[in-house]
Amino acid sequence: MELILSNAGSYPRIGDSPELQQHRKAYAQREREEIGEEAFRKVEDEVTAAVIREQIEAGVELVTDGQIRWYDPYSHFCRRLEGVEIDGLLRLFDTNFYFRQPVVKGPIRRRGPILLPEYMFARSVSSRPVKPVLTGPYTLARGSILNGGYRSVHSLALAYAQVLAEEVRELARVGAPLIQVDEPAILRSPEDLNVLAEALVGLAGERGNAKLVLHTSFGDVTPLYRDLQALPVDVLGLDFTYSPKLPAMIADMGSEKSLALGLIDARNTKLEAAESVFPILDRVLPVLKTAQAYLTPSCGLEFLPRDRARQKLLTMKQLRDAYVGGRR
Amino acid sequence: MSRAKLKRLGLDLPLLPTSTVGSFPKTPELAEARTRYARKQTTKHELEGLEKKATEFWIRTQEEIGLDILVDGEQYRGDMVAYFAEIMGGFRTGGLVRSYGNRYYHKPVIVGEVKWPGPMTVAWWRWTQALTGKPVKGMVTGPYTVMDWSFNDYYPNRKAACVALAREIRKEVEALIEAGAKIIQIDEPAISVRQEELPFAIEAMHLTIDGLPAYFITHACYGAFETIYPDMLNLPVDNLDLAISNSALDLLKIFEKDPFTKDLSLGVLDVHSHTIESPAEIRARIMRGVRVLAPDRIWVDPDCGLKTRTIAETRGKLEAMLSAVRGIRQELGHTA
Numbered sequence: 128m129e130l131i132l133s134n135a136g137s138y139p140r141i142g143d144s145p146e147l148q149q150h151r152k153a154y155a156q157r158e159r160e161e162i163g164e165e166a167f168r169k170v171e172d173e174v175t176a177a178v179i180r181e182q183i184e185a186g187v188e189l190v191t192d193g194q195i196r197w198y199d200p201y202s203h204f205c206r207r208l209e210g211v212e213i214d215g216l217l218r219l220f221d222t223n224f225y226f227r228q229p230v231v232k233g234p235i236r237r238r239g240p241i242l243l244p245e246y247m248f249a250r251s252v253s254s255r256p257v258k259p260v261l262t263g264p265y266t267l268a269r270g271s272i273l274n275g276g277y278r279s280v281h282s283l284a285l286a287y288a289q290v291l292a293e294e295v296r297e298l299a300r301v302g303a304p305l306i307q308v309d310e311p312a313i314l315r316s317p318e319d320l321n322v323l324a325e326a327l328v329g330l331a332g333e334r335g336n337a338k339l340v341l342h343t344s345f346g347d348v349t350p351l352y353r354d355l356q357a358l359p360v361d362v363l364g365l366d367f368t369y370s371p372k373l374p375a376m377i378a379d380m381g382s383e384k385s386l387a388l389g390l391i392d393a394r395n396t397k398l399e400a401a402e403s404v405f406p407i408l409d410r411v412l413p414v415l416k417t418a419q420a421y422l423t424p425s426c427g428l429e430f431l432p433r434d435r436a437r438q439k440l441l442t443m444k445q446l447r448d449a450y451v452g453g454r455r
Numbered sequence: 456m457s458r459a460k461l462k463r464l465g466l467d468l469p470l471l472p473t474s475t476v477g478s479f480p481k482t483p484e485l486a487e488a489r490t491r492y493a494r495k496q497t498t499k500h501e502l503e504g505l506e507k508k509a510t511e512f513w514i515r516t517q518e519e520i521g522l523d524i525l526v527d528g529e530q531y532r533g534d535m536v537a538y539f540a541e542i543m544g545g546f547r548t549g550g551l552v553r554s555y556g557n558r559y560y561h562k563p564v565i566v567g568e569v570k571w572p573g574p575m576t577v578a579w580w581r582w583t584q585a586l587t588g589k590p591v592k593g594m595v596t597g598p599y600t601v602m603d604w605s606f607n608d609y610y611p612n613r614k615a616a617c618v619a620l621a622r623e624i625r626k627e628v629e630a631l632i633e634a635g636a637k638i639i640q641i642d643e644p645a646i647s648v649r650q651e652e653l654p655f656a657i658e659a660m661h662l663t664i665d666g667l668p669a670y671f672i673t674h675a676c677y678g679a680f681e682t683i684y685p686d687m688l689n690l691p692v693d694n695l696d697l698a699i700s701n702s703a704l705d706l707l708k709i710f711e712k713d714p715f716t717k718d719l720s721l722g723v724l725d726v727h728s729h730t731i732e733s734p735a736e737i738r739a740r741i742m743r744g745v746r747v748l749a750p751d752r753i754w755v756d757p758d759c760g761l762k763t764r765t766i767a768e769t770r771g772k773l774e775a776m777l778s779a780v781r782g783i784r785q786e787l788g789h790t791a
Contacts, residue, residue, distance in 0.1 A: 143550045
């Protein structure tokens with residue numbers, strides 16, 4: 128079994144040293160209108176290239192663009208859609224991070240590709256495969272204020288799914304090997320699993336040769352684990368930090384799908400040790416039927432300071448290498 | 456029951472006691488001095504002088520408005536967790552983490568055994584209380600919130616960190632009581648973020664205050680009712696302070712099912728809005744509580760700290776709140 132090192136999504140855009148403050152400075156300069164959009168975009172390009180380089184140097188084999196251009200997991204995508212406006216700040220689940228809430232006022236339509244140009248840029252500066260990450264239709268619908276155009280979270284999720292399916296089609300067509308769909312909201316509303324399932328059908332139908340990864344986080348996934356196996360995706364990304372009983376459940380039930388094991392806590396600075404990670408790998412890996420599994424942070428790394436995010440990735444590689452080496 | 460406790464503590468409060476959640480905006484003079492201090496362009500001594508001046512300004516302002524229980528306004532605190540983490544043993548200042556847009560903050564890291572360093576807020580409480588005849592609340596951030604808003608490199612898990620913090624924060628509560636504080640607010644805005652952790656958050660509150668002679672208030676944030684009611688009634692405090700200004704919650708329905716067993720502070724001002732509510736609007740919010748709970752168990756305050764508002768907005772909002780409260784007091788007095 129191959130255990131591939133992958134990033135889960137976001138990456139800190141600044142660090143504590145002066146030379147890592149470039150993005151923050153440029154952002155402030157743009158707000159004061161000292162620099163224009165184009166100059167700011169150039170800084171975003173540079174920082175994106177830098178965080179991709181940092182991931183590769185830390186040993187990550189499947190990188191992300193760090194979502195450097197994303198204001199937050201909701202408004203980045205939604206503000207580019209017709210029918211959606213962006214409102215005030217709301218706490219992102221149990222984090223100390225705040226996102227701007229989309230307000231849906233009418234039928235949602237895409238004006239053009241949103242993630243494709245970002246992916247194309249990331250790929251052009253990466254020597255390793257890049258995994259595009261998007262927030263899923265159910266989570267977008269749950270996080271939106273519904274003010275017209277749709278009657279329910281259900282119909283809104285399906286509308287978001289339609290535009291996201293176009294994104295998936297474009298990304299798959301240019302050769303993205305995996306496409307990750309983040310659906311943390313489903314863990315808080317397991318009764319809506321049928322909505323998620325219906326919404327994902329559209330995305331799955333457009334994935335072509337790309338593998339679809341469904342990633343859940345910010346909650347215990349154990350109660351939904353069995354049902355997630357039935358969804359039309361290829362890989363399940365699992366946050367182990369909230370789910371103490373998950374290793375036993377996987378050992379017991381196995382997995383038809385490939386798994387991305389979110390064993391590296393992206394919400395806390397403490398670095399993982401072999402004593403805590405190896406026993407889980409021992410239980411989980413033998414029951415997997417797929418040729419590949421992934422080792423990942425539990426969610427995006429932006430909740431950590433930059434230096435600690437890098438150390439987490441280095442730790443992830445050391446653990447994987449020691450584990451695989453020890454088993455040979 | 457809690458009225459009896461207040462009486463035992465020597466506190467005679469009017470019907471619908473009015474207070475605030477803790478923070479007030481920094482005065483412009485102080486805000487500017489804090490920036491200069493951060494750039495090492497001014498001395499600690501000068502900064503403290505301005506902090507005291509600003510605190511006195513807020514004490515006089517609260518008296519003028521007519522609030523019943525005063526706060527020091529937290530003019531000397533930046534952030535409600537970082538303030539304690541910077542003084543307590545076992546913490547290190549962490550690297551920058553983004554909170555939204557281009558806003559970043561230094562999230563504290565627990566790197567060793569947490570330790571009470573001696574009184575952290577007592578000198579300020581004593582100094583402030585000496586300025587006024589009205590009771591001043593002791594203000595401490597609770598163990599669960601300090602844990603949740605910090606990284607933990609040291610303790611084996613979140614619960615262990617929380618329990619260790621509770622034992623140390625208790626020493627601060629004891630010191631406040633020894634200094635003479637009779638009403639103490641233990642803020643736990645993070646308490647509803649992980650429902651499954653509520654049992655140990657409650658256990659930590661027991662460790663923090665059990666057996667101590669004061670009237671305890673806990674401030675929780677918007678959303679707490681939806682997620683952790685009625686379990687939050689197990690918090691061993693006398694008064695739960697809850698934001699209702701922005702919520703369409705039907706308190707009657709909720710309390711019918713699970714009766715509210717404590718005193719309730721109704722957060723009736725939206726601190727995130729620049730608009731100054733009219734006394735009629737505020738009155739309606741208070742009446743939502745008064746209709747379902749005996750009025751002598753209800754306190755009235757804004758729904759969160761006011762530090763993000765301007766001084767004029769703060770004043771306007773609180774004056775409107777007092778105007779609404781006076782009206783209701785009069786009516787209830789007439790019908791009694």
